[in-house]
Amino acid sequence: MYRIKTMNKISSAGLAYLDQTRFQVGEDLENEDGILVRSAPMHDYEFPDALRAIARAGAGTNNIPIDRCSEHGIVVFNTPGANANAVKELVIAAMLIASRDILGGADWVQEQAHSPNVDVAAAVEKGKSAFVGPELFHKTLGVIGLGAIGALVANVALELGMDVYGYDPFLSVDAALRLDRHVHVVKNLDELYKVSDYITIHVPYNSATKDTINAEAISKMKGQVRILNLARGGLVNDDDMIAALESGRVAKYVTDFPDDKIATVKNVIALPHLGASTPESEENCAVMAARQLQDYLLNGNIVNSVNLPNVSQDWSGIARICLIHKNVPAMLTQIMSILSGDGINVENMTNKSKKDYAYTMVDVNTRINDEVADELRAIPGVIRVRVLNH
Structure with a gap:
């Protein structure tokens, strides 16, 4: 059971997307595997050991310490286009309001309407020229x-x-x-x-x-x-x-x-930060964030990450190894050397990098035991290793 912590009010449409048989969701959870957040400040947040991903229900991620997340092997998602x-x-x-003084005109009409002995219709005809615009x-x-x-x-x-x-x-x-x-x-x-x-x-x-x-x-x-x-x-x-x-x-x-x-x-x-403040936008962002978080935790796929490359592949083996590591030479050689040395056959593999970091997914034809996973974790430059079973 994956634990998902909500750090803001997240649209119920997004929360409903998470499979209740696989995910426990709440604002008071501890040692969470994933976080759903909107604008809550996270720069001073202490990451629990289990935390693997943060999904921002929105486009901007200024409230999230991206560099620190990368160093800890935590994938940060956003939802571009949802709002x-x-x-x-x-x-x-x-x-329109920058061109024609709609706001000023509306306020002025209210002033006339609340003033004693003012014929609003006459005042409007006389005073409207003050609010013209292109x-x-x-x-x-x-x-x-x-x-x-x-x-x-x-x-x-x-x-x-x-x-x-x-x-x-x-x-x-x-x-x-x-x-x-x-x-x-x-x-x-x-x-x-x-x-x-x-x-x-x-x-x-x-x-x-x-x-x-x-x-x-x-x-x-x-x-x-x-x-x-x-x-x-x-x-x-x-x-x-x-x-x-x-x-x-x-x-x-x-x-x-x-x-x-x-x-x-x-x-x-x-304006009071109204850009994405519509029920439709909040729902779209929540659903998109939840979908990305679920796909990563269950399948290792990364879509719309701000700190790691986008990597997705269809399952083609019994187990999947997901490695977040530094973007350094010979990393793939070392990974494959360990797997071949342990007699593990690779069914499919994808590797992509983004600036200083890279992500590798390897589908294999056998279960991966803790000893193999620990060997991979011991490679210099490897930050996080996850093993998923199909």
Whole structure:
């Protein structure tokens, strides 16, 4: 029985996916084999010995200590694309409220309605000109990051009659196939900055993407540009954005990640992290996270891991050996040498690496005893060995 600890409220649709005859699920479990988490902070979490995998029901993994997980042989999963439609819809709303002062206008109407002796209909006709703004039609949208969310945003913007430029230095074949052929995919951000009336960013947050939108980037943009950040707060430099808003170079900034510094600045529209906050998105993320966690624990397959390579293969033997190890030379030679020395025939084998780490799955035609497993664990650079029986 595998123990799965929940560190946030996880949609019941996801929990129902876990086979109750194979998994025990709860928030108070100890020495858990797997964790399902959303936003709970885990950087100070003490990993139990049994912990083998963490599945984040969402795309971002900033709350999880990825490097420490890798060092302990713990696979970290996320759920890219599961919340893509929810974020896409909020991006469209963000463009509209950044263009036409819908929020300000609605608040103003309420002020009139709650003021004594005010004819609301007459006041509206007289005061509506204070809230006018441009249409999206025939404007240019720049999309930074063309993954699951960015591609959806680019495609729907075309449907709204916008001209769309996209940038993604790591554009995958699958992502490229999802893009409408009318999206202008550019090779550098400067080209996107130069033409865009609206810019939306959809990339993961890490040391390479921190402050992607800063003073230098803003200086290359059109004046009165409207910038949307529904990805991660650290992708935009707050100080540089404030300066750009004060100078008028940026007309509006919509952020889903407000803080004390940016939330009260004029022409900032601060949203309470609503990007994936829909019941459909939460259900999609939970199901996807649970499915990936179950497949890894039962079959050793890795799909959508942020710290280890994606490796999946159909069962073709009696037992399966799963090894997480350093990405170093001669590792496969040592693994195969031990197996052949013990008279074990290999039915199938897959090995892939991701930066400093690698993952090897070996299907064999006999049961693997503890002595063989311990020999494999003793190989320098091997971090974790799991033996699964079909």
